[in-house]
Amino acid sequence: MVSANSVRHVACIMDGNGRWAMTRGLERIHGHLASMPALEAVVDAALAEGVPWLTLFAFSTEKWSRPAGEVGFLMSTLANRIIDTSLSRFHAKGVRVRMLGAMEGCLSDDMAAKIQHAEEITRDNDGLNLTMAVGYGGRDAIVHAARALAAAGIPPDDITAEVFARHLQDPDLPDVDLLIRSGGEQRLSNFLLWHCAHAELVFLDVLWPDFRAEHFQHALRIYHQRQHRFDNIAVTPTAPTGGGAIVPRVITLPGIMALHLTNGLLGTVRGTMRAAATHLTTTPPPPPDTPPH
Ligand code: IPE
Ligand code: IPE
Numbered sequence: 087m088v089s090a091n092s093v094r095h096v097a098c099i100m101d102g103n104g105r106w107a108m109t110r111g112l113e114r115i116h117g118h119l120a121s122m123p124a125l126e127a128v129v130d131a132a133l134a135e136g137v138p139w140l141t142l143f144a145f146s147t148e149k150w151s152r153p154a155g156e157v158g159f160l161m162s163t164l165a166n167r168i169i170d171t172s173l174s175r176f177h178a179k180g181v182r183v184r185m186l187g188a189m190e191g192c193l194s195d196d197m198a199a200k201i202q203h204a205e206e207i208t209r210d211n212d213g214l215n216l217t218m219a220v221g222y223g224g225r226d227a228i229v230h231a232a233r234a235l236a237a238a239g240i241p242p243d244d245i246t247a248e249v250f251a252r253h254l255q256d257p258d259l260p261d262v263d264l265l266i267r268s269g270g271e272q273r274l275s276n277f278l279l280w281h282c283a284h285a286e287l288v289f290l291d292v293l294w295p296d297f298r299a300e301h302f303q304h305a306l307r308i309y310h311q312r313q314h315r316f317d318n319i320a321v322t323p324t325a326p327t328g329g330g331a332i333v334p335r336v337i338t339l340p341g342i343m344a345l346h347l348t349n350g351l352l353g354t355v356r357g358t359m360r361a362a363a364t365h366l367t368t369t370p371p372p373p374p375d376t377p378p379h
């Protein structure tokens with residue numbers, strides 16, 4: 087198990103289903119079908135690693151413009167299969183399921199009722215908060231919050247980032263610590279724009295149907311390595327005191343100024359060395375018969 091104690095929220099852009107199918111000479115929908123084990127694997131991995139929030143990008147606002155057959159398959163056949171087969175397993179594992187996105191008018195009544203049922207029966211679970219982003223777009227989400235603020239008549243001067251966040255569709259959704267995208271593309275594709283402000287981004291080459299727990303753990307390890315490097319810059323440990331605990335020392339303003347001065351000094355020294363090196367390489371060598379001095 088990779089320590090996930092500082093990772094509160096992992097978000098995942100599940101990408102690469104179509105390519106997975108095409109490389110096998112299959113229609114794209116077979117890639118979507120083949121992605122169900124990956125969905126179970128990522129949920130199990132988050133549970134095993136003790137990550138409390140997991141958000142999965144299942145269907146973007148942009149995907150509405152895909153061929154109707156593929157959209158219908160994703161929003162009906164696949165969604166039904168997930169709810170019918172995976173929901174009871176998630177529920178038994180203590181997963182709380184929520185939906186994020188604008189699905190009104192895009193789902194059959196039957197599907198809307200199933201989703202509502204899934205949210206209701208898992209409401210009291212506290213093992214993992216699983217959010218499925220369906221019909222979701224990061225910009226739409228921000229526009230939605232702006233409209234909610236305007237509708238509530240909040241004076242402009244009272245709108246802070248915290249107030250703004252409280253008007254997002256799910257105000258409980260924390261900032262993303264780690265964003266994983268499968269499929270090799272390195273884009274956000276309009277996902278959780280607000281929440282990813284400080285997220286570590288990890289792009290993996292694996293196509294989503296092949297995604298398993300080890301990919302999740304790998305991404306967590308990258309996250310921890312980056313945090314460790316960052317901590318080493320921002321925080322320097324002091325010598326153990328009394329009980330031997332290491333107390334982190336945050337660099338203070340005078341410390342930063344001293345660092346800048348040192349860097350400036352080093353820059354000057356480096357500049358002098360560079361000038362000397364340039365001079366030496368551009369100065370023609372002495373004639374061969376000149377004795378060395
Ligand atoms: C996205 O994979 C999978 C989901 C719908 C969750 P794509 O359908 O975008 O597959 P590629 O990127 O074309 O391979
Ligand atoms: C990726 O979708 C986002 C989802 C998994 C829903 P796309 O694969 O359609 O995104 P782009 O078009 O490559 O940016």
Ligand code: MG
Binds near residue numbers: 101102103269
């Ligand atoms: Mg894609």
